Amino acid sequence: MNVIFHVLTGAAAAGVATRFLDPLRTGPGTYLAMSGALVGLGVMLHGLLDIAPHQYPLRATPDILVSSVLIAVILACVRPRWVVLTSASIFGNILPDLIDLGPSMLFEISGIDLRFTSEKVFFWHTPEFSGSIYNGSRSFESHSYHSVVVLLATCAVIAAWNTLARNALTRRR
């Protein structure tokens, strides 16, 4: 799926986590463990999204640009105490693409060759398991999955807004 959807699920997972974690009470160990768990969860969420049948509403370059801006906006909006946890969650959600697609994109853009292997590390990036659709078929299914991701992610972030967002952005000051 486009990176932007993985960024959204990363923000959503962080939002859900902030509902169950109070770093002021639990201390840094639990906070770091939760952040690490969110990296792992993010990788799994990425796999689920990539296995679902999907087209690519955004081409690679605008996708990366919009996703980068979105990440910056998200991190600017979260409370300072959640920046590491939210970064970890988003990182986990985009990590499979960074590993499997990043080196070849970097090579195309800059000529820097970090492609150590042509094999995919994550099985959902192989033709056998990936839900990628490039011929325009199954548009309805693809749009449906994209809509579900956006809707659920938005709901999760809204539900967590008061704990997740900076004071200036919430009614609870």
Ligand SMILES: [Zn+2]
């Ligand atoms: Zn992927």
